[in-house]
Amino acid sequence: MRTFRNRTARALGLTGAVAAAALLLAACGEDGSMSGMDHGGKTASASASAAPSATGSFNDADVMFAQMMIPHHEQALEMAKLADGRAEDAGIKQIVAAVEQAQDPEIRKMRAWLKGWGRPESAGAGHSMAGMMSEQDMKKLADAKGKDFDRAFAELMIAHHEGAVKMARDEQKDGGNAEAKALAGEVVRAQTAEITELRKILDRLR
Numbered sequence: 001m002r003t004f005r006n007r008t009a010r011a012l013g014l015t016g017a018v019a020a021a022a023l024l025l026a027a028c029g030e031d032g033s034m035s036g037m038d039h040g041g042k043t044a045s046a047s048a049s050a051a052p053s054a055t056g057s058f059n060d061a062d063v064m065f066a067q068m069m070i071p072h073h074e075q076a077l078e079m080a081k082l083a084d085g086r087a088e089d090a091g092i093k094q095i096v097a098a099v100e101q102a103q104d105p106e107i108r109k110m111r112a113w114l115k116g117w118g119r120p121e122s123a124g125a126g127h128s129m130a131g132m133m134s135e136q137d138m139k140k141l142a143d144a145k146g147k148d149f150d151r152a153f154a155e156l157m158i159a160h161h162e163g164a165v166k167m168a169r170d171e172q173k174d175g176g177n178a179e180a181k182a183l184a185g186e187v188v189r190a191q192t193a194e195i196t197e198l199r200k201i202l203d204r205l206r
Contacts, residue, residue: 058117061174065167065184066110067123072164073103075133079157082141082149089150091201095157095194102190106183113180131163147205154202161191161198 076099083096114121133141137156144152164187171184 056178057176058113058180059174059176061171062177062180063114063117063119064123064127065171065175065180066114067119067121068127068129068167069164069187070107070110070121072129072132072160072167073107075138076103076157076160076164077107078138079133079141079153079160082138083153086145086149087153088146089201089205091197091204092150092153095198095201096153098190098194099157106187109183113177129163130166131160133160151202151205154198154205158195158198158202161195165191165195 080096080099083092087093087096111121133156141149141152141156168184168187168191172181172188175181175184
């Protein structure tokens with residue numbers, strides 16, 4: 001009798017242990033606890049650290065290009081906004097639309113790069129950007145209307161674009177990141193074409 005009871009107890013104990021193990025494994029599978037949680041944490045960490053590499057390796061020239069081109073683009077957008085209610089020439093309006101369409105997405109892209117690279121958006125003091133307008137230039141543009149605005153816009157945007165093209169060519173030469181160099185190439189292509197068109201407009205308005 002005592003032997004039968006011992007066998008029964010052992011059987012029940014074994015069944016309970018198996019059930020407990022099954023429950024434990026199920027719990028690990030559901031909430032990622034125990035070793036499952038550790039593996040999940042390592043995977044998530046690897047994914048997070050890999051995110052910046054989506055744009056590949058980079059160097060100081062790539063960082064400087066993004067840091068300087070962002071405010072340069074922002075000023076071009078400010079100039080484009082002034083055209084509303086002031087511009088008269090259809091060609092100027094087309095350039096304005098092209099600037100707004102291209103440069104706002106490029107700003108967002110460069111900000112994402114800098115965030116992924118762990119670098120600040122600002123290059124800090126002491127870094128000059130070619131082609132940037134002074135406060136006096138921006139006031140002159142804001143005060144103009146009609147044909148006067150169109151002429152001033154064309155003159156100032158030519159200089160502004162020339163500065164952007166110079167920075168973009170520096171990036172093509174010195175940069176190491178493929179995406180940044182590709183964007184620099186697009187800046188050179190698009191803004192060189194716009195400079196040519198702005199010069200034609202300016203000749204027509206004189």
